[in-house]
Amino acid sequence: MRQPLIxxxxxxxxxxxxxxxxxxxxxxxxxxxxxxEVLVCPPFPFLSLAESLLAGGRVQLGAQNLxxxxxxxxxxxxxxxxxxEFGCRxxxxxxxxxxxxxxxxxxxxxxxxxxSCRGGLRPILCVGExxxxxxxxxxxxxxxxxxxxxxxxxGVDLFEQVEIAYEPVWxxxxxxxxxxxxxxxxxxxxxxxxxxxxxxxxATIRILYGGSMKAANARDLLSQPDIDGGLIGGASLVVDxxxxxxxxxxxxxx
Ligand code: PEP
Numbered sequence: 001m002r003q004p005l006i007x008x009x010x011x012x013x014x015x016x017x018x019x020x021x022x023x024x025x026x027x028x029x030x031x032x033x034x035x036x037e038v039l040v041c042p043p044f045p046f047l048s049l050a051e052s053l054l055a056g057g058r059v060q061l062g063a064q065n066l067x068x069x070x071x072x073x074x075x076x077x078x079x080x081x082x083x084x085e086f087g088c089r090x091x092x093x094x095x096x097x098x099x100x101x102x103x104x105x106x107x108x109x110x111x112x113x114x115x116s117c118r119g120g121l122r123p124i125l126c127v128g129e130x131x132x133x134x135x136x137x138x139x140x141x142x143x144x145x146x147x148x149x150x151x152x153x154x155g156v157d158l159f160e161q162v163e164i165a166y167e168p169v170w171x172x173x174x175x176x177x178x179x180x181x182x183x184x185x186x187x188x189x190x191x192x193x194x195x196x197x198x199x200x201x202x203a204t205i206r207i208l209y210g211g212s213m214k215a216a217n218a219r220d221l222l223s224q225p226d227i228d229g230g231l232i233g234g235a236s237l238v239v240d241x242x243x244x245x246x247x248x249x250x251x252x253x254x
């Protein structure tokens with residue numbers, strides 16, 4: 001049984017005050033949950049505040065990006081060791097916004113996975129097709145190329161320490177969600193692809209769904225056999241919505 005992981009990706013949102021109230025609300029809201037793992041990924045400047053508010057609790061802390069390098073003259077960058085020192089256990093890698101706006105390639109993302117694991121963080125590798133690619137029937141070839149491109153850099157064994165998030169680009173922040181059947185098909189494809197390299201990793205790796213997951217659709221998505229959690233953008237900024245998704249994950253964990 002794979003433990004569900006419900007992760008909030010705040011992106012570049014919030015103030016010190018709103019971060020404090022959001023984290024405090026989530027901490028209280030998930031107190032009674034016991035099965036799902038809950039994670040919040042605030043922007044870098046709020047990590048220290050989040051670390052202190054989350055200390056000793058069940059909500060984990062993660063970051064949204066990191067540098068491929070460990071230390072040195074890389075202006076504006078943040079290393080895995082720095083994130084770990086501020087209590088991070090996870091880091092999102094290769095989000096479609098970073099691929100689209102910052103030109104991140106599969107090779108660079110593979111290097112970020114290696115840097116994460118070297119620093120003791122678990123990377124959440126994001127993959128997903130654009131609307132155009134889906135409409136051209138290229139979903140599986142795009143997913144395969146993204147996964148193979150990363151594995152070429154890391155090897156498959158590293159995936160023991162990795163989570164994958166399937167995030168169809170057309171569903172991110174659009175309010176348009178993949179149907180449970182579409183998402184399940186993509187997740188099963190991803191698991192199968194990993195399984196061609198390592199059946200044991202395929203059986204244990206968690207594959208999260210991301211793309212307009214909300215309280216109203218979380219249950220249907222999370223009940224699919226190959227969906228092991230969610231990476232939540234917009235709804236992770238609203239305490240009640242995020243907590244409701246965490247509750248759905250907890251219930252479905254049985
Ligand atoms: C995301 O950006 O990771 C995401 C899933 O966003 P949203 O939930 O807002 O679609």
